[in-house]
Amino acid sequence: MNKQRLESAKLPPLKIGDLEIKVPIFQGGMGIGISMSSLASAVASCGGVGVISAAQIGFMEDDFQKHAMEANIRALKRNITDAIKKSADAGGAIGVNIMCAVSHYEDYVKASIEAGVHMIISGAGLPMGLPGICPGTATKLIPIVSSARATGLIIKTWLKRYNRLPDAVVFEGPEAGGHLGFKAEELESSQENFYQTIEEIKAEIQKGIESAKIETLKDSHEEASTAMPALAKDISIPLIVAGGIYTKEDIHKAMAHGADGVQMSTRFVTTEECDAHPNFKQAYIDSTKENIVIVQSPVGMPGRAVNNDFVKKTMAGRIPPKTCNGCITHCKPDTTPYCITLALINAAKGDVDNGLIFCGSNAYREDRIKTVKEIFDELTS
Numbered sequence: 001m002n003k004q005r006l007e008s009a010k011l012p013p014l015k016i017g018d019l020e021i022k023v024p025i026f027q028g029g030m031g032i033g034i035s036m037s038s039l040a041s042a043v044a045s046c047g048g049v050g051v052i053s054a055a056q057i058g059f060m061e062d063d064f065q066k067h068a069m070e071a072n073i074r075a076l077k078r079n080i081t082d083a084i085k086k087s088a089d090a091g092g093a094i095g096v097n098i099m100c101a102v103s104h105y106e107d108y109v110k111a112s113i114e115a116g117v118h119m120i121i122s123g124a125g126l127p128m129g130l131p132g133i134c135p136g137t138a139t140k141l142i143p144i145v146s147s148a149r150a151t152g153l154i155i156k157t158w159l160k161r162y163n164r165l166p167d168a169v170v171f172e173g174p175e176a177g178g179h180l181g182f183k184a185e186e187l188e189s190s191q192e193n194f195y196q197t198i199e200e201i202k203a204e205i206q207k208g209i210e211s212a213k214i215e216t217l218k219d220s221h222e223e224a225s226t227a228m229p230a231l232a233k234d235i236s237i238p239l240i241v242a243g244g245i246y247t248k249e250d251i252h253k254a255m256a257h258g259a260d261g262v263q264m265s266t267r268f269v270t271t272e273e274c275d276a277h278p279n280f281k282q283a284y285i286d287s288t289k290e291n292i293v294i295v296q297s298p299v300g301m302p303g304r305a306v307n308n309d310f311v312k313k314t315m316a317g318r319i320p321p322k323t324c325n326g327c328i329t330h331c332k333p334d335t336t337p338y339c340i341t342l343a344l345i346n347a348a349k350g351d352v353d354n355g356l357i358f359c360g361s362n363a364y365r366e367d368r369i370k371t372v373k374e375i376f377d378e379l380t381s
């Protein structure tokens with residue numbers, strides 16, 4: 001289909017292996033506590049993919065301070081089960097976002113699969129070892145990348161080590177919220193190349209599919225496993241594009257450049273169903289284009305957030321953490337500029353002056369709270 005026709009066509013459904021997604025819109029995982037079962041099930045009920053963030057998801061459990069890990073695993077499983085149950089009638093798909101940078105990554109992956117999640121979406125680093133944690137799983141494994149190079153590296157590594165391809169790939173560009181996969185000084189040029197990068201990643205995926213087919217021919221005496229759709233004859237790896245996608249026109253434009261679907265997060269924060277505290281949602285509504293800034297996160301990546309009192313305090317000096325539960329592998333409590341977990345939990349609980357309000361570059365555009373259905377109706381009309 002040519003680009004112009006695609007820009008005005010109805011959004012086509014998306015197939016990820018045996019999963020049929022009616023509307024090719026993923027709601028991106030948002031931690032801490034921003035996308036849990038309420039938002040994810042609402043999105044899945046509208047035909048999209050609802051994604052729960054696993055990041056410190058047990059923060060509201062009574063025993064979180066004492067036993068963070070147990071609380072997180074319990075809350076993660078409960079949120080997945082609830083979201084699947086709530087959206088089952090609509091045939092919704094539920095994913096979980098697990099960042100590579102978290103401690104106990106493997107435990108979160110295994111717990112999500114045990115709870116029956118349909119897909120695992122994983123970024124904040126390259127999830128090179130993900131298929132090795134859950135060999136043969138039917139749960140779809142989806143890496144988040146920020147370049148064609150990273151896409152090629154993941155495909156090659158997964159094929160070589162695990163004989164498995166990603167079931168889809170999410171490309172997250174520099175306009176996204178939360179942690180960004182680009183250096184601060186690369187953000188502008190990477191955004192200029194956003195559509196070109198979509199095309200490059202698409203080509204890299206195609207190259208990966210071709211090499212998988214060659215492998216399949218070589219191994220044709222072996223029966224293809226159903227858990228490894230990568231080895232089936234008709235391989236497809238849909239490309240989901242994220243970062244600054246806000247309107248129906250943005251979706252069609254990304255698709256005209258080769259996206260098979262989109263991932264949107266900022267747009268879904270200002271909804272009734274979003275799990276964030278009302279103060280967090282209000283901070284989006286009150287924000288302006290000028291007070292959305294790039295911050296340096298203790299995770300070692302830049303992030304995008306609302307420039308509130310907390311961000312100003314972190315710029316003025318270090319805020320030493322009082323406690324630490326070792327939630328991020330590379331974080332050093334003795335030198336970290338602040339505790340990211342505490343900052344995100346404060347924001348999620350509504351203490352926005354002492355919290356980090358992650359947001360995408362478009363957060364200033366909404367002026368009222370809507371329902372998820374209103375947004376889907378607008379995006380798919």
Ligand SMILES: Cc1cc2nc3c(=O)[nH]c(=O)nc-3n(C[C@H](O)[C@H](O)[C@H](O)COP(=O)(O)O)c2cc1C
Nearest residue numbers: 028029030031176177178243244264265266358360
């Ligand atoms: C409040 C917020 C929290 C986020 N948290 C995470 C996260 O925990 N893990 C992750 O991989 N991405 C996270 N993201 C990124 C989103 O999943 C998504 O890919 C990105 O924001 C899409 O761009 P958009 O917000 O412009 O639609 C977060 C984004 C926001 C706005």
